Amino acid sequence: xxxxxxxxxxxxxxxxxLETVSEAYGTPVYVYSQAAMEDAYRELADAxxxxxxxxxxxxxxxxNVAVIRALARLxxxxxxxxxxxxxxxxxxxxxxTDIVFSGVGKTRDEIAQALKAGTGQFNVESEAELAVLGExxxxxxxxxxxxxxxxPDIAVDTADxxxxxxxxxxxxxxxxxxARIYQLGSRAPGIRxxxxxxxxxSQILDLSSFESAFAVLAECVRExxxxxxxxxxxxxxxxLGITYTDxxxxxxxxxxxxxxxxxGGLGCEITVEPGRRLVGNAGVLLSRVLYTKETPxxxxxxxxxAMNDLLRPTLYGAEHAxxxxxxPAAGRETRPVDVVGPVCETGDWLAREADLPILQEGxxxxxxxxxxxxxxxxxxxxGRGLVGEVMVHNGAHAEIRPFQDPAALQALDRLPxxxx
Ligand code: LLP
Numbered sequence: 001x002x003x004x005x006x007x008x009x010x011x012x013x014x015x016x017x018l019e020t021v022s023e024a025y026g027t028p029v030y031v032y033s034q035a036a037m038e039d040a041y042r043e044l045a046d047a048x049x050x051x052x053x054x055x056x057x058x059x060x061x062x063x064n065v066a067v068i069r070a071l072a073r074l075x076x077x078x079x080x081x082x083x084x085x086x087x088x089x090x091x092x093x094x095x096x097t098d099i100v101f102s103g104v105g106k107t108r109d110e111i112a113q114a115l116k117a118g119t120g121q122f123n124v125e126s127e128a129e130l131a132v133l134g135e136x137x138x139x140x141x142x143x144x145x146x147x148x149x150x151x152p153d154i155a156v157d158t159a160d161x162x163x164x165x166x167x168x169x170x171x172x173x174x175x176x177x178x179a180r181i182y183q184l185g186s187r188a189p190g191i192r193x194x195x196x197x198x199x200x201x202s203q204i205l206d207l208s209s210f211e212s213a214f215a216v217l218a219e220c221v222r223e224x225x226x227x228x229x230x231x232x233x234x235x236x237x238x239x240l241g242i243t244y245t246d247x248x249x250x251x252x253x254x255x256x257x258x259x260x261x262x263x264g265g266l267g268c269e270i271t272v273e274p275g276r277r278l279v280g281n282a283g284v285l286l287s288r289v290l291y292t293k294e295t296p297x298x299x300x301x302x303x304x305x306a307m308n309d310l311l312r313p314t315l316y317g318a319e320h321a322x323x324x325x326x327x328p329a330a331g332r333e334t335r336p337v338d339v340v341g342p343v344c345e346t347g348d349w350l351a352r353e354a355d356l357p358i359l360q361e362g363x364x365x366x367x368x369x370x371x372x373x374x375x376x377x378x379x380x381x382x383g384r385g386l387v388g389e390v391m392v393h394n395g396a397h398a399e400i401r402p403f404q405d406p407a408a409l410q411a412l413d414r415l416p417x418x419x420x
Contacts, residue, residue, distance in 0.1 A: 156201040
């Protein structure tokens, strides 16, 4: 089911007209379909059935408490990478024991916060971090259930900045050090070594990358066990890609098959940490055309959303489909245009050479595939406000984070006494 569809000539989300949303909350604004998130979750859960796998939603993709709550209700745990995300997951109703704390640079304060909350698993990424984790846990007289994140040194075909699984990247410990560090952890007070984790990158479309990585993980588990170490859990990370324009998203049945073949027989409790796949196509960024203009070389449609609202196009060269909210008549002429925002940077584009019908001032457009890594990466840059978020479900709509006026940030500024 596609939750975003034209009805009576207007783009709707779960039966709510995006025109209505724009009137109620203004633009730019993120609009999410709860049903689309739920469908994506269920589709993955169904595919993984029989593997006993736990789905820990990667909160970094979209950390709105309402979004986490919707997934928590279906049984999702969470993968978090900061104390802030941990607090959001807990506020959304996820049991701390169902939370995995990932990340390459956890601070002592965050580690203490997570231990006190009763976090179910810490994925450590270096020997140095393991030592700090053990120390903080021992001081608090608590125990950290710990997995070691290994770097399998796999090249993944995705945007440079979102590949994580090779030795060029800061993530995980080199596979050759895994046994030694695991051994260290198993002797450290405050630590209970429970397993091995990996995450090789994001927006992965080719299932063979997963297959190579999981095979390395399986070998790692066998090696640890040969050394007499107990390995109960295996965390396979996230990374499942989605369709933004014309990509073919990897099949979930195919993914499940690979999990079964590579690591299914190890007797480990399996966790996956999907972010984008659960929420990416469940959201659009709704925006209004301010002006149009042409140079001898290009046609520009200037909209009220900008790179501070959706950073992906300029940061990663990501392509997002742009849908006019008023359904274009069949056979209507289209022209390639650059959809750009008001921010004073040449790279402030949301789409380049997008084939769109002729748009005019006041028209609404929906930038698709914006449910993941959209609102979470937004900023106040250029003195703009922080974009708001709306959830739509079953014909109802609600603001799940109001637009933050630029004055909210300005109010935090202080003059040092010598400039007063
Ligand atoms: N687990 C770990 C340890 C991760 O680092 C990530 C994503 C995930 C899970 C979830 O990955 P997903 O299933 O969403 O691919 N801002 C970038 C994506 C950065 C992903 C970082 N880590 C973008 O907009 O494409």
